[in-house]
Amino acid sequence: MKTLSIVIPCYNEEETVQKFYDETKQWMEKVPADIEYVFVDDGSRDRTLPILKEMAEQDDDVHYISFSRNFGKEAAILAGFQYAKGDAVVLIDADLQHPPSLIPMMWKHFEDGYDQVIAKRNRAGEKFTRRKLTNVYYKLVNRLVEVEITDGVGDFRLLSRQALDALLSLTEYNRFSKGLFSWIGFHEKMIEYENQVRVEGASKWSFASLLNYGMDGILSFNNKPLRIAIYSGIGITMFGFIYILITLVNYFINGVETPGYFTTISAIILLGGIQLLFLGIIGEYIGRIYYETKRRPQYLVKEKN
Ligand code: UDP
Ligand code: MG
Numbered sequence: 001m002k003t004l005s006i007v008i009p010c011y012n013e014e015e016t017v018q019k020f021y022d023e024t025k026q027w028m029e030k031v032p033a034d035i036e037y038v039f040v041d042d043g044s045r046d047r048t049l050p051i052l053k054e055m056a057e058q059d060d061d062v063h064y065i066s067f068s069r070n071f072g073k074e075a076a077i078l079a080g081f082q083y084a085k086g087d088a089v090v091l092i093d094a095d096l097q098h099p100p101s102l103i104p105m106m107w108k109h110f111e112d113g114y115d116q117v118i119a120k121r122n123r124a125g126e127k128f129t130r131r132k133l134t135n136v137y138y139k140l141v142n143r144l145v146e147v148e149i150t151d152g153v154g155d156f157r158l159l160s161r162q163a164l165d166a167l168l169s170l171t172e173y174n175r176f177s178k179g180l181f182s183w184i185g186f187h188e189k190m191i192e193y194e195n196q197v198r199v200e201g202a203s204k205w206s207f208a209s210l211l212n213y214g215m216d217g218i219l220s221f222n223n224k225p226l227r228i229a230i231y232s233g234i235g236i237t238m239f240g241f242i243y244i245l246i247t248l249v250n251y252f253i254n255g256v257e258t259p260g261y262f263t264t265i266s267a268i269i270l271l272g273g274i275q276l277l278f279l280g281i282i283g284e285y286i287g288r289i290y291y292e293t294k295r296r297p298q299y300l301v302k303e304k305n
Contacts, residue, residue: 004033004107005086009076010052011042013094015200017051021062024100031107037062040080043070056305065304074175075299077155081168090158097196098156105191106158115186117158120150121195137214145221147182157181173292176220219284226285229278236274
């Protein structure tokens, strides 16, 4: 019989893991495969780990990996993927926002020969502002990056062993899974589901962390922002030359005017701003290179079974 690994990143999920496990277990009876649960405790500070241990004691199919501190969801995903032994892997959140009821269908598609079965959610029940912001973000990102990133497509998906190995062969430190999933390609199947509100506990995403995540998405997949820097640099320099020329001609025809405070100041501010912006972009890339060259492990394991 084939094996299906279910990878669940958990960060402070004491209120939800048990519920998640109970519900998922029921649905897994419909999957004609051996099931392996890989819970990754991402340095939770609540009772998540003791709960996981208890579950592991009662069910041999439950495995857990616990990090020495919080390394972030991307690291947790990677750890789970590296640990998983199945012929296929399902990545799913612990908060039941990703309905486990979809897994039997995902498995069916996998057996039909698909390498990636992607669950796409609609955004019903989400805050209006967040929905709009996400919308704008996806439009922007898809303009900027080389891989196609679809709105509503999150991490919830099934990967075949082949797709998983491909993903694991990408060794970069700054991981932006949404982009990586899309980059590896393979035979993809999309299924849709209704957006779910979190059952218990709080979302770990603040506005700032969403903004950071969004920035990662743009920066980790291309160097177009650097291009933009070059082009606007050329544009502004040309504009500057024309401006100087006009002023000079004007000077010879009309003589000296009143000292141009306004133009001087605005030029300084504008150029200063643009320079800082692009310095920031360049710095951002250098920072990434710095992290990549350190070759630090993405996570540290404190204990596992
Ligand atoms: N998560 C994690 N590490 C983190 C933040 C989140 O492993 O640093 C897990 C979390 O436990 C959950 C999943 O990632 O299983 C999605 O997190 P959350 O529900 O907070 O995100 P949202 O659904 O709001 O996008
Ligand atoms: Mg959630």
